[in-house]
Amino acid sequence: EDQVTQSPEALRLQEGESSSLNCSYTVSGLRGLFWYRQDPGKGPEFLFTLYSAGEEKEKERLKATLTKKESFLHITAPKPEDSATYLCAVLETSGSRLTFGEGTQLTVNP
Amino acid sequence: DGGITQSPKYLFRKEGQNVTLSCEQNLNHDAMYWYRQDPGQGLRLIYYSQIVNDFQKGDIAEGYSVSREKKESFPLTVTSAQKNPTAFYLCASSLTGVTNSPLHFGNGTRLTVT
Numbered sequence: 001e002d003q004v005t006q007s008p009e010a011l012r013l014q015e016g017e018s019s020s021l022n023c024s025y026t027v028s029g030l031r032g033l034f035w036y037r038q039d040p041g042k043g044p045e046f047l048f049t050l051y052s053a054g055e056e057k058e059k060e061r062l063k064a065t066l067t068k069k070e071s072f073l074h075i076t077a078p079k080p081e082d083s084a085t086y087l088c089a090v091l092e093t094s095g096s097r098l099t100f101g102e103g104t105q106l107t108v109n110p
Numbered sequence: 111d112g113g114i115t116q117s118p119k120y121l122f123r124k125e126g127q128n129v130t131l132s133c134e135q136n137l138n139h140d141a142m143y144w145y146r147q148d149p150g151q152g153l154r155l156i157y158y159s160q161i162v163n164d165f166q167k168g169d170i171a172e173g174y175s176v177s178r179e180k181k182e183s184f185p186l187t188v189t190s191a192q193k194n195p196t197a198f199y200l201c202a203s204s205l206t207g208v209t210n211s212p213l214h215f216g217n218g219t220r221l222t223v224t
Contacts, residue, residue, distance in 0.1 A: 004152065034212055043114075043200050043215030044153075087153070096207065097168065100152035 003027075004090050006101035013078055013108050021073040021086055021104045029093030033071050035064050036087040038103070044087055047073075078108045112137045114216035116201050121221045123195075131186045131219045133201035142184035143202040143213065146170060153200065159184055160207050188221065195223045 003026040013019055025033065032051050036044035048057040050066040057064045061082060063074045073086055085105045089098040114135045123129045135142065144156040155168030159178040173192025178184050184203075188195045199219045205211040 036215075041218070041220075043116075043202070043217045044213075046212040046214065049212055089153075097155050097158065098153075098213070100154075102150060102152045 004099050004101035006088055006104050010105045015079055015108055015110050016077050018076045023088035023101055024070040025090045027090055027092045031091045031093045033066055034089045035073055038085045038087055080108045080110050083108045114201055114203055116216035116219050121219055123223050125223055126190045128187055128189050131199055133184045134182055135203045137203055139203035139205050141204045141207045144186045145200045147198040147200055
């Protein structure tokens with residue numbers, strides 16, 4: 001059974017304090033790994049798709065990386081508006097549905 | 111402005127009543143999905159549809175029903191058979207199925223059953 005584990009569950013940072021979120025996965029073969037951002041009371045918003053180990057994607061202060069067993073979402077010099085829950089999801093090679101992790105709730109204090 | 115509209119935002123029902131959640135998209139996407147989100151758990155797939163007049167059960171379909179009579183619309187009915195219906199429900203769509211394109215989500219309906 002596909003498993004996706006995100007850590008930490010919650011993370012508090014000071015504005016400007018860089019850090020990383022982790023998404024570990026267990027699948028027989030990875031077709032794609034997706035990162036989403038979710039604000040309270042809203043639906044998730046798509047950030048990145050990664051397809052193969054070694055791939056990196058960047059958007060403003062966020063950079064997502066992928067290895068064969070995990071993905072990291074690096075946040076450089078975060079701002080309070082980066083506060084949200086970040087979700088990762090994996091799609092197995094033979095699958096047609098995403099398996100989501102439980103998310104990391106990020107709070108950036110001014 | 112294209113997107114997914116879920117209504118209502120908040121819904122309250124008494125136990126034993128069926129309730130239907132609306133989901134409409136104007137993105138011209140073929141595939142649509144319903145997820146349930148509970149605190150401390152990842153999103154769980156209820157039903158999905160890759161084409162009009164066809165849909166498949168997800169991981170937690172028991173107590174739910176759907177229809178896909180139009181490309182733009184994918185309503186979800188929460189029946190009285192669903193044992194723990196109180197949750198945040200998210201509708202999503204993708205261009206041709208999640209294998210090829212990311213999901214676009216609506217802003218959810220929070221259902222409370224007492």
